[in-house]
Amino acid sequence: KDAETGERLGGVQFEVRKMNGEIIGTYTTDRYGVIRLPEVEEGWYTVTEVRAPDGYILDDTPQSVEVKDGKTAAIELYNRKESNILIHKVDSQTGKGLYGATFLLYDKNRRPIGQYTSDxxxxxxxxxxxxxxxxxxxxxxxxEGYLLDEELKTFYVKYGQVSEIRWENTAEKAQVQIVKKSKNANSINGLPAGTLLEGAVFEVYDKANNKVDTIVTDQNGRAASKALPLGRYTIREVKAPNYYSINPTTFTAYLEYPGQIVEFEVLDESVGTGVSIQKTGPKEAMPGQPVKYTFSGIGNNSTVPLDNFYWRDTWPAWQVRLQQVVTGTYNQNLRYKIVYRTTHSGSSYRTLADNLSTQQNYAIDASPAALNLAAGERVTEIMFVFGTVKAGFRQVEAPSLSGVTIGGLAGGSTFTNVADVGGTYGGEWIMAVTRWVTKVYAKTIIKLPQTGF
Incomplete structure (x- = not known):
C-alpha cells in the first residue's frame, strides 16, 4: 500500500524464501495490490521487495512471516512515493542554464548528505x-566565469513531490576594447598613418565559438564590448572602414578578473584602387578598308575586389561597321556576358553572348546580318560585363574588335574610338579611359587642263 494514502499498489515485485534460504519464487502484486500463495508449507518465510512501483521508493528490508498449518498468514507492506529535489542553475541576466556548479546537500541537522553537479x-x-x-x-x-553564491538556502521536501529551486549566478565580467588606426597614409582620402578610424566592425566569440557580441568603432576609433563573463575570447575584424582592408589577424583575449579591460590596437592597411585599359588601332585607314582595334592592360589594379566590373568600347558607328568580336581570356575563372547598343536601341542594351568563360577565347560574328540589324542600323557600343572581380584581375589573351570602314569617307578627316573600364568600391566608381584617333586616307583625282598637244 501507499504509506500515506493506503492506496493499493499493483506491479510491486517480491521474492519469497524459506528461512533456510530456499527461494519459493518471485511474485508481483495484482491491480488490487495483492499476492496470494496457496498451499505453502507451515514455517517461517521472508518476503523481500525487489521492484517498487514507478515513482515509489524501494523498501528492500526483508519481512518475516509465520505460516501455521491450516491457517492463512497475511502481511501488509508499504511504499513511500519518491520525494526529489530539482535545482536549476542559471545566469542571472540571461536565464541560460549553467554547467559545472557543484552543490552540497544537508539534512535538517545540517549533516552533509551528498554532493551534486549541474549538467x-x-x-x-x-x-x-x-x-x-x-x-x-x-x-x-x-x-566557470561566475561568482560563487555561498548562501545556505533552506527548502522543504514534501511527500511524492519534486521540490524545485531556481538558483541564479552573476557572471564575473570584464571587457574587450579595440582601438582602430590606419597603418599607412591613404592616397584616396588623404589621411596619414596612425589616423583613428571610425566604422570598423568586429565580432567577439567565446571559447565554444559562439558569437557573443558585435562591436563598431566610433569617431575616436574605439569599440567596446558589453560586459563579458570571465574566460577566453577571440575577436575578428569582419568589415573595414571605407578605403581600408580588413586586418586578417584573429585576436585572443583572456578575461581573468572582474573589471579587467583587455585592449587591442588594430591597424588596417590603406586600400589602393585603380583600373586600366589601353587601346591600339590603325593610324590611317582608307574607305572600305578592314580595321582592327586591339585592347591591352585591362585589369583591376586595386588591392580590393571591385563590383560591377566592365570594359566597354564606344564604336565609331558612322565611320566603321562592326564585323567581329574576339573576347580574349582573363586570369580569374568567371562567367560573363557581352552586350551592345545600336543607333536604334536608345539606352537599352541587347545581349550579344552570355555565360561566357574567362578561360576561353571566343570569336563572335557581330556583323549586321548576324545581329539582324535593320537597314541603316549600326552598332554604337560593345560592353563586357563581369560582375565582381578580385584584386589583380587581368586580361591574358588580348581581345579585339574588327570592322570595315564605310565608303565615301572624306580624305583627311578623322574618327575617334573611345574605350573605358570601371568597377565600384564602397559604392563609388573607379574608372579609366583610353582613346584612339584614326585619320582617313583617300585618293584625290586631279584633272589636268588640255594643252593642245
Missing amino acids: QDGYVYIEDGLPDGKYYVREIKAP
Missing part, C-alpha cells in the same frame, strides 16, 4: 529517496 542545461536532479522535511543546500563551486 549541460544547468540542472541538478537529486532522487535519493529523501524523507519529507527540511533540507539545506550550499553552492561550493561556481560555474
Whole structure:
C-alpha cells in the first residue's frame, strides 16, 4: 500500500524464501495490490521487495512471516512515493542554464548528505529517496566565469513531490576594447598613418565559438564590448572602414578578473584602387578598308575586389561597321556576358553572348546580318560585363574588335574610338579611359587642263 494514502499498489515485485534460504519464487502484486500463495508449507518465510512501483521508493528490508498449518498468514507492506529535489542553475541576466556548479546537500541537522553537479542545461536532479522535511543546500563551486553564491538556502521536501529551486549566478565580467588606426597614409582620402578610424566592425566569440557580441568603432576609433563573463575570447575584424582592408589577424583575449579591460590596437592597411585599359588601332585607314582595334592592360589594379566590373568600347558607328568580336581570356575563372547598343536601341542594351568563360577565347560574328540589324542600323557600343572581380584581375589573351570602314569617307578627316573600364568600391566608381584617333586616307583625282598637244 501507499504509506500515506493506503492506496493499493499493483506491479510491486517480491521474492519469497524459506528461512533456510530456499527461494519459493518471485511474485508481483495484482491491480488490487495483492499476492496470494496457496498451499505453502507451515514455517517461517521472508518476503523481500525487489521492484517498487514507478515513482515509489524501494523498501528492500526483508519481512518475516509465520505460516501455521491450516491457517492463512497475511502481511501488509508499504511504499513511500519518491520525494526529489530539482535545482536549476542559471545566469542571472540571461536565464541560460549553467554547467559545472557543484552543490552540497544537508539534512535538517545540517549533516552533509551528498554532493551534486549541474549538467549541460544547468540542472541538478537529486532522487535519493529523501524523507519529507527540511533540507539545506550550499553552492561550493561556481560555474566557470561566475561568482560563487555561498548562501545556505533552506527548502522543504514534501511527500511524492519534486521540490524545485531556481538558483541564479552573476557572471564575473570584464571587457574587450579595440582601438582602430590606419597603418599607412591613404592616397584616396588623404589621411596619414596612425589616423583613428571610425566604422570598423568586429565580432567577439567565446571559447565554444559562439558569437557573443558585435562591436563598431566610433569617431575616436574605439569599440567596446558589453560586459563579458570571465574566460577566453577571440575577436575578428569582419568589415573595414571605407578605403581600408580588413586586418586578417584573429585576436585572443583572456578575461581573468572582474573589471579587467583587455585592449587591442588594430591597424588596417590603406586600400589602393585603380583600373586600366589601353587601346591600339590603325593610324590611317582608307574607305572600305578592314580595321582592327586591339585592347591591352585591362585589369583591376586595386588591392580590393571591385563590383560591377566592365570594359566597354564606344564604336565609331558612322565611320566603321562592326564585323567581329574576339573576347580574349582573363586570369580569374568567371562567367560573363557581352552586350551592345545600336543607333536604334536608345539606352537599352541587347545581349550579344552570355555565360561566357574567362578561360576561353571566343570569336563572335557581330556583323549586321548576324545581329539582324535593320537597314541603316549600326552598332554604337560593345560592353563586357563581369560582375565582381578580385584584386589583380587581368586580361591574358588580348581581345579585339574588327570592322570595315564605310565608303565615301572624306580624305583627311578623322574618327575617334573611345574605350573605358570601371568597377565600384564602397559604392563609388573607379574608372579609366583610353582613346584612339584614326585619320582617313583617300585618293584625290586631279584633272589636268588640255594643252593642245
